Each structure stands twice: as structure tokens, then as C-alpha cells.
Amino acid sequence: MVAGAALTLSVVGAMSLIAGPAYGQTSSGRGPLSWIGDITGSINQPAAAPPRQAAPSPAPAPRRMAQASTPKEWSGEDGASGHPLMTADAIRNSAANFDRCVAGFWPEAHRRGVSEASFRRFTADLSPDLRIMDLMDSQPEFTKAVWDYLDILVTDARIARGREVLAKNAATFAAVEKAYGVDRYIIAAIWGIESNYGTQGGDRSVLNSTATLACVGRRQGYFKDEFLAALEILHHGDLTPQQMRGSWAGAFGATQFMPTAFKKFAVDFDGDGKRNTVDDIPDIIASTAAKFKKDGWSQGQTWGYEVEVPRGFNYLHADRAKNYTIAQWEHLGVRRAGGKPFPRTSDKAFLLAPAGADGPGFLMLGNFRSIMRYNPSEAYALAIGHFADRLRGGQPFVQEWPRQERVLSRDERFELQQLLAQRGFYRGEPDGTLGSETKKALRSYQAAAGLPADGFASSGVLARLRGR
Numbered sequence: 001m002v003a004g005a006a007l008t009l010s011v012v013g014a015m016s017l018i019a020g021p022a023y024g025q026t027s028s029g030r031g032p033l034s035w036i037g038d039i040t041g042s043i044n045q046p047a048a049a050p051p052r053q054a055a056p057s058p059a060p061a062p063r064r065m066a067q068a069s070t071p072k073e074w075s076g077e078d079g080a081s082g083h084p085l086m087t088a089d090a091i092r093n094s095a096a097n098f099d100r101c102v103a104g105f106w107p108e109a110h111r112r113g114v115s116e117a118s119f120r121r122f123t124a125d126l127s128p129d130l131r132i133m134d135l136m137d138s139q140p141e142f143t144k145a146v147w148d149y150l151d152i153l154v155t156d157a158r159i160a161r162g163r164e165v166l167a168k169n170a171a172t173f174a175a176v177e178k179a180y181g182v183d184r185y186i187i188a189a190i191w192g193i194e195s196n197y198g199t200q201g202g203d204r205s206v207l208n209s210t211a212t213l214a215c216v217g218r219r220q221g222y223f224k225d226e227f228l229a230a231l232e233i234l235h236h237g238d239l240t241p242q243q244m245r246g247s248w249a250g251a252f253g254a255t256q257f258m259p260t261a262f263k264k265f266a267v268d269f270d271g272d273g274k275r276n277t278v279d280d281i282p283d284i285i286a287s288t289a290a291k292f293k294k295d296g297w298s299q300g301q302t303w304g305y306e307v308e309v310p311r312g313f314n315y316l317h318a319d320r321a322k323n324y325t326i327a328q329w330e331h332l333g334v335r336r337a338g339g340k341p342f343p344r345t346s347d348k349a350f351l352l353a354p355a356g357a358d359g360p361g362f363l364m365l366g367n368f369r370s371i372m373r374y375n376p377s378e379a380y381a382l383a384i385g386h387f388a389d390r391l392r393g394g395q396p397f398v399q400e401w402p403r404q405e406r407v408l409s410r411d412e413r414f415e416l417q418q419l420l421a422q423r424g425f426y427r428g429e430p431d432g433t434l435g436s437e438t439k440k441a442l443r444s445y446q447a448a449a450g451l452p453a454d455g456f457a458s459s460g461v462l463a464r465l466r467g468r
Contacts, residue, residue, distance in 0.1 A: 074134060083218040086136075086218050095216055098127070098211075098215050098216070101214070105228060109228055112231075112232055114228075118231070122231060122241065123231075126207065126208050126211050128211075136217055144407070145401075146354045150386065153193050154383060154390060158196065159391060165192075166185075180292070182289040182293055186388045188388070188391055189388040190288055193387060194255050195254050198279065201246055201254065202245060202247040202251070204248055205244070206245060206252045209247075209249065210250040210259065211227050213250070214226070223250070226250050227250075229262070230244065232259075239274075243276075243278045252278065255277060255284060265294065266283065266290075267286050269283050269286035269287070270282040270283060292374075301366070302365060303365060303381075303385035304365050304385055305342065305362065306338075307329075307360075308334070308337050309333075309357070310334070313333065315453045315454040316443065317332065318361070323349065325345065326347050329351065337397070348366070350363070351363055352378060353455075354378060356452070359400075359402050360398070408457055408458075414430050414432040415462070426438060427441075442457060443455040
């Protein structure tokens with residue numbers, strides 16, 4: 001699964017401003033398809049003007065009966081990212097222009113092979129789901145620590161269920177493993193964490209969510225492609241609108257493909273003539289494997305190893321860009337947790353310290369990067385790798401997490417960035433999000449202050465920056 005400081009501004013009367021007619025229509029009463037003619041030149045065009053050739057001009061859509069629906073719930077507040085398209089006014093203005101925006105996608109949809117009939121059918125009842133704006137730019141006071149994240153995702157119940165799924169579908173997993181060279185346990189881990197084996201995939205319309213995000217908010221360019229890809233999927237008949245229900249961001253199916261990922265990687269493994277990553281198990285397993293193969297999964301190699309890092313270690317080596325051989329890491333004093341030997345000392349890996357110097361370390365191989373291409377979060381990739389190991393019979397991590405450490409609030413993270421900037425270490429715009437630039441700046445400060453340069457934003461390092 002996508003920040004700003006906690007400076008939400010309440011917009012007085014915002015809810016009352018959206019509590020009138022539902023946003024499925026503009027204030028003029030025209031539905032989305034009525035704007036297509038304006039775009040293609042067939043409606044409200046002087047008679048002498050030549051027709052445009054970009055796409056055929058659909059006839060005016062039949063008038064729809066009014067629906068007794070209530071507007072989507074939305075806080076009516078500015079988003080946390082500070083992006084100009086995430087202000088309350090910008091969101092309202094974009095929502096009011098939603099019909100025209102959707103209709104404006106028709107020429108591109110036509111170029112992609114979507115028929116006029118399909119376009120009309122699948123866009124007829126779309127309306128902006130503005131609650132997504134809050135979800136997209138939410139401002140939780142606290143974020144999950146990596147150990148809490150793992151506790152939530154890798155549970156005994158999920159492990160037991162995963163082993164049942166592996167046993168029940170052993171023949172399919174074996175066939176897919178042979179065809180794609182991707183570890184069955186990784187596929188099963190993705191399936192379990194993404195949707196709890198198809199039981200928790202989300203219930204929002206993928207088409208409506210992606211249309212909303214393509215027309216409202218700060219990532220319209222990205223979601224335009226996802227919306228058009230969703231239209232293509234529906235037009236070609238691989239899935240029905242009922243099957244294409246998922247998360248607020250448009251991910252759907254058992255392993256939560258975005259529409260563009262479905263287009264690229266979904267396969268018809270059982271030969272029934274349709275690609276189905278929702279409820280067709282062979283297609284689910286094979287499509288997930290196809291994506292991992294494309295993303296560089298190395299057959300026969302694990303994702304990484306839990307390691308013990310010596311006291312006094314120079315954590316400036318703990319950097320994704322520093323890919324050393326296992327032998328080189330051993331030379332630096334890094335040992336596999338539990339006293340086990342490494343299978344191959346020639347393998348290259350980078351050192352990850354997700355909880356800083358007081359927590360366990362991990363040497364991450366190339367397959368860890370493949371998992372991160374599924375989801376760029378290091379915590380997510382760690383959870384997937386660990387869950388896969390537990391499914392194959394592995395044990396919990398050996399070392400303890402620093403559970404006594406509290407996670408900084410967004411305001412505290414914002415303050416941390418400001419203090420680092422005042423000292424000349426951070427050159428970005430403070431936003432309360434601890435990305436790679438913040439981590440780099442924090443490590444530079446820690447090194448200068450004689451602290452372990454692990455880049456971990458602890459309450460202790462914040463207190464030191466404050467001068468206390």
C-alpha cells in the first residue's frame with residue numbers, strides 16, 4: 001500500500017456544502033456522459049464546425065432516473081500533505097467537475113479499444129467517493145512500530161490458515177512453482193497478508209474509486225491510467241463489476257492487484273478463457289508468481305537472514321545502496337542470529353536495522369527487493385518474508401524488539417525534521433513523514449553527535465535534538 005504536517009484546517013460549513021445533490025450529477029443536472037459530446041464536438045457545437053476525429057462521438061446518454069442516495073461522507077477538511085489539490089476548496093471544485101472529467105477520458109478509452117457501449121455502461125453511475133480523500137491524506141497521530149506491524153500481520157491463526165491453503169492447493173502451487181520458479185510460500189504469504197486468503201479484499205467499486213482519484217486529489221495522473229485499465233478489464237470481460245471490488249485505492253482480488261498490474265501480469269493458468277485474480281485459485285497463484293518472476297525473483301534463494309550486529313558497529317554501513325557479500329558482512333562482525341551458518345557467503349545483501357541499534361538486524365538479499373516491488377514498504381516486505389518462513393515451518397525471530405520505545409507522533413516527526421534542518425542536516429520541506437531523506441539527515445546528525453548512526457527516530461534522539 002501512499003504526507004504532511006498535522007495542520008488540518010477545519011472548513012466551516014464544508015459538510016453542508018456537499019450535503020445537497022449527490023455528486024453523481026453536476027449542479028446543472030447533467031450526468032457524466034452528457035459531457036462527451038462537448039469534448040468530441042457533437043454537442044453544443046456550431047453546425048458549420050467539422051467533427052473531431054479523436055474518437056467517435058457517442059449519442060447523448062439516456063436520462064437516468066434520480067436516485068435517492070446520500071452524498072459520500074467526507075470530513076470537509078484540508079488534507080495533511082499540503083498539496084494544492086488536497087485543500088477542501090480544491091476537492092469540492094474537482095468533485096463538482098467530476099462528470100466532465102470522467103467524460104474527458106472517452107477519447108483515450110477509445111484508443112485503448114474500449115467500445116462506446118462499454119464506456120457508457122460502466123461509467124453511467126459513477127460519482128466521486130470523497131471519503132477517499134480522507135483515507136488518501138489521513139493524519140493518524142501515531143504510526144505502527146515495525147514490531148506491532150508484524151504482530152498484527154503474522155499471527156498464529158493466519159499461519160494455520162495459510163498452511164491449510166497450501167495443503168489444499170498443493171498440486172496447483174507445485175505446477176506454478178515449476179512454471180515460474182517462484183517460491184510457493186512467498187505467494188501464499190502475499191495471499192494471506194493482502195486479503196486473508198480472499199476474505200478481506202475490500203468492498204469499494206474499483207472503477208468508482210479510481211475514477212474518483214483520477215479526477216480529485218493529488219495523484220490524478222497516476223490514477224487516470226488505473227481507471228482506464230479498469231475500463232479495459234471490464235470491456236474485455238475478464239471480470240465483472242461485482243468482482244472488481246477492492247480497496248479505496250483500487251487494489252482488488254485475492255492478492256490485491258491494481259488494474260495496471262492485472263493487465264501486465266494476470267494469466268489464465270487454468271485455460272478457462274478468462275484471467276481471474278479474484279476467485280479463480282489457479283489464476284490467483286500463477287498471476288502472483290508471474291509478477292514476482294517479472295520483478296526479478298531468484299529461484300532457490302531466500303529473501304534474507306536475521307542477524308546479530310556487534311556493539312559499536314558503524315551503522316553507516318546499513319544502507320540499501322551498500323550491497324556487500326555475506327563474507328564482507330562477516331568480516332565486519334555481523335553474524336547470523338541463533339548461531340546458524342550462512343548457506344552461501346558469496347551472496348550479496350544490504351543491512352536493514354528497522355528498529356535501530358537496539359533491535360534485530362537483517363541481511364536482505366535480492367529477493368527482498370522483489371518483495372518491495374510489490375509494496376515499497378520495508379516493514380511490509382519484512383512481514384511477507386517472515387510470514388513465508390513461518391509457513392514453511394520456520395521459527396519466530398530470535399532477538400527481542402525494543403518494545404519499550406514509543407513511536408513518535410506526526411507532530412514530533414515534524415519537529416524532528418525542523419530541528420535537523422536548523423542544524424543543517426535536513427534540506428527538504430518538513431512534512432512529518434520519515435522518508436529516505438529524513439533518515440539520511442538523521443544518520444548524519446547521529447554520526448556527528450557520536451551516536452549509533454542507525455537513522456532510527458526515537459524519543460531519545462528527539463530529546464537530544466531539543467537540547468534536553
